Amino acid sequence: GAVVSQHPSWVICKSGTSVKIECRSLDFQATTMFWYRQFPKQSLMLMATSNEGSKATYEQGVEKDKFLINHASLTLSTLTVTSAHPEDSSFYICSATRGTGNTIYFGEGSWLTVV
Amino acid sequence: GNSVTQMEGPVTLSEEAFLTINCTYTATGYPSLFWYVQYPGEGLQLLLKATKADDKGSNKGFEATYRKETTSFHLEKGSVQVSDSAVYFCALRPYGGATNKLIFGTGTLLAVQP
Numbered sequence: 248g249a250v251v252s253q254h255p256s257w258v259i260c261k262s263g264t265s266v267k268i269e270c271r272s273l274d275f276q277a278t279t280m281f282w283y284r285q286f287p288k289q290s291l292m293l294m295a296t297s298n299e300g301s302k303a304t305y306e307q308g309v310e311k312d313k314f315l316i317n318h319a320s321l322t323l324s325t326l327t328v329t330s331a332h333p334e335d336s337s338f339y340i341c342s343a344t345r346g347t348g349n350t351i352y353f354g355e356g357s358w359l360t361v362v
Numbered sequence: 363g364n365s366v367t368q369m370e371g372p373v374t375l376s377e378e379a380f381l382t383i384n385c386t387y388t389a390t391g392y393p394s395l396f397w398y399v400q401y402p403g404e405g406l407q408l409l410l411k412a413t414k415a416d417d418k419g420s421n422k423g424f425e426a427t428y429r430k431e432t433t434s435f436h437l438e439k440g441s442v443q444v445s446d447s448a449v450y451f452c453a454l455r456p457y458g459g460a461t462n463k464l465i466f467g468t469g470t471l472l473a474v475q476p
Contacts, residue, residue, distance in 0.1 A: 290465070290466045291466040291469075352405065353405035353407070
């Protein structure tokens with residue numbers, strides 16, 4: 248079946264630096280990708296929806312200048328956490344789909360720890 | 363607003379035991395309901411779904427029935443295996459909402475011992 252892959256699976260970065268997480272659809276063209284974050288013992292929260300070639304749509308309360316999302320191709324979306332802070336430490340998951348009404352495939356997630 | 367509440371884990375069972383993971387929801391109208399499973403080191407996978415009241419979703423021996431009267435979608439399996447060890451997420455898609463906007467519960471870790 249279709250596979251969505253995230254990289255890196257684990258990352259540790261220093262406060263104030265930026266870190267990029269990649270989300271790739273390996274065997275299909277993903278017109279839409281989604282980014283979620285999950286804090287310990289909390290739900291997955293949708294951060295933003297990105298459509299290939301256009302600006303991401305952010306959910307209320309998510310800072311677009313802090314969480315930069317790029318979806319430049321049909322197989323790759325990136326999430327860049329800028330000026331990382333320990334409060335940004337979380338589990339980030341992406342998902343991808345061919346389009347509305349199609350199956351949604353999830354990546355394996357990326358653990359970010361900011362020290 | 364819309365929300366999903368599922369039982370906290372971890373749930374630890376012996377092989378062949380009966381499994382129930384509770385899930386209740388709050389939503390207006392008739393949302394669609396889902397169970398996703400995440401095996402170690404892998405992404406979330408759709409396990410089963412139900413789109414209207416009294417529907418029963420089933421897959422791989424797992425079942426869940428959409429109960430409007432109790433706003434519940436509990437996951438059950440009659441006889442668990444070690445290979446069922448994973449994190450299980452209950453989720454809903456609001457009625458009339460965009461197809462891909464899902465609201466998740468916190469996830470429940472299931473550990474099955476041989």
